[in-house]
Amino acid sequence: xxxxxEISQVRGGSAYKITKxxxxxxxxxxxxxxxxxxxxxxxxxxxxxxxDKQQLDFFAGMFTPHERPDAYEENxxxxxxxxxxxxxxxxxxxxxxxxxxxxxxxxxERGSTMRRPATTQLTKRLxxxxxxxxxxxxxxxxxxKEFRSQIDExxxxxxxxxxxRLEFQPAAAQQxxxxxxxxxxxxxxxxxxxxxxxxxxxxxxxVLSHPEPAALVAIDEPETGLHPSMLPVxxxxxxxxxxxxxxxxxxHSPEFLDAFTGMSPHVTVCHWEQxxxxxxxxxxxTLGRWLExxxxxxxxxxxxxxxxxxxxxxxxxxxxxxLKDLPSExxxxxxxxxxxxxxxxx
Numbered sequence: 001x002x003x004x005x006e007i008s009q010v011r012g013g014s015a016y017k018i019t020k021x022x023x024x025x026x027x028x029x030x031x032x033x034x035x036x037x038x039x040x041x042x043x044x045x046x047x048x049x050x051x052d053k054q055q056l057d058f059f060a061g062m063f064t065p066h067e068r069p070d071a072y073e074e075n076x077x078x079x080x081x082x083x084x085x086x087x088x089x090x091x092x093x094x095x096x097x098x099x100x101x102x103x104x105x106x107x108x109e110r111g112s113t114m115r116r117p118a119t120t121q122l123t124k125r126l127x128x129x130x131x132x133x134x135x136x137x138x139x140x141x142x143x144x145k146e147f148r149s150q151i152d153e154x155x156x157x158x159x160x161x162x163x164x165r166l167e168f169q170p171a172a173a174q175q176x177x178x179x180x181x182x183x184x185x186x187x188x189x190x191x192x193x194x195x196x197x198x199x200x201x202x203x204x205x206x207v208l209s210h211p212e213p214a215a216l217v218a219i220d221e222p223e224t225g226l227h228p229s230m231l232p233v234x235x236x237x238x239x240x241x242x243x244x245x246x247x248x249x250x251x252h253s254p255e256f257l258d259a260f261t262g263m264s265p266h267v268t269v270c271h272w273e274q275x276x277x278x279x280x281x282x283x284x285x286t287l288g289r290w291l292e293x294x295x296x297x298x299x300x301x302x303x304x305x306x307x308x309x310x311x312x313x314x315x316x317x318x319x320x321x322x323l324k325d326l327p328s329e330x331x332x333x334x335x336x337x338x339x340x341x342x343x344x345x346x
Contacts, residue, residue, distance in 0.1 A: 002026050005077065021077060101214035103207065106130040108199040108225070115192045115199070117171035118178075124212060130203045134178045134191070137206055138168045150209040150237075151202075155180075157233045158201055197225045201234075208237035213245040222249055223256040235259035254297030261296045264288065269309045280309030 006020035028034040107129050108114055118134035126136050140147045155163045164181045167188040171177040179188035180198070191199065204222055207213075222234055235256070241247050250270075251257060267287060269280045286308060290299060299305050316322070 018075060018077065099215035100218070101126065101128065101207070101216070102218045103128055103130065104218075104220045106200065106203060108196045108203070110192075114178075114203070115194075117175040120174055120176055124210075125214075126203075126207060126210070133199075133203055133206060134168075134176065137166065137178065137202075138176055140206070140211065141166055142168070144211055147209055147211055151205055154205040154209070154233055154237060155202070158227075158230045159198075197227060197230075200225045201230055204234050205237060208234070208241040208247070210241075213241060216246045216248065217241065218248040218250075220250050221252065223251055223253040228255050231256045232259040235263065239263050254301045256297070257300050258295045258297035261291055264291075265296070267296070267305065269305050271306055271309070280306075282308050 002024055004020055004022050005018070007016045008019045009015070010017055025034065103126075105128070113131040114133050118132070118138075120138065121135055122139055123132060123135050124139055126132065137151075141151060142148075152163075152165060155166075162182050162184060164183050167179040167181050168176040169179050169188065169190075178191040180191075180194060181188045204219070207217060207219065222238075223231055226234070231253070236259075238247050238249065239260075264284065266284065267282045269282065271278045271280060282305065290304070290308065294304075299308075
């Protein structure tokens, strides 16, 4: 599946409009299975262009009448709309997008849902904001010995032997409260009393230890609110999770990047340039040579990762022959000192 998306600035203002938004399959087109690679959808299909008529008919045929393209918002991206669980889409697209977990805005502040009692129910998929962490943890922690072992091991790595176990205490009719039992405490500490960092750490361990992970797991700035000693733990769990699914993380933390130094990660540099964000994937073999001598976070802080993302400079084939014709340093300096004022060659 190939997505092509473009926006352009609206004249006379700071707003933007979508000028190209199409989803299709180049493979089927190149193999003669479809006449147009963009067989799925494009806003241009609403125009009176006869060349788009067949594409619109094909697209509309994949939906029930109330799901026709006219129901879509022109000023909202196609991907965000077809990912909406309330919109039924063709099975292939819905299955792919519906299997992704993108954790961008996780709420652990005071009064957040994660801290409050939750109704007991069998659920395994984490919400993007972590709001159903209590029910997911209860389902997996009490139902899977392997998952429970991984959570307990991660918590001990982050908090030491002071950590004992998780508890799910009855809070009301059919409701439970997440709590942590510390060895030095006679009573479990309820989720409402835990620190933001503790809840974030527990959330990340849950995401990365999940026995049935999503097809793609994306986490924005996982280092937020964590003690530096916890970062290597999250890196190790992320590496283990990458053996079961695709894990994508974004970070501005040199300390967090340092934790991946010995793990051969795939690194993509996001660089703002002339009003555009460019993504540069670093060649693993090139980055690997640098990581033999330097830490990943060190390379990031010095700006070397962006330098590695640039196209390599082509070597001068006849450099040795050119060097033979250059004067020695002494001759060059003496010549420089004898040049008339205003006629200095460097």
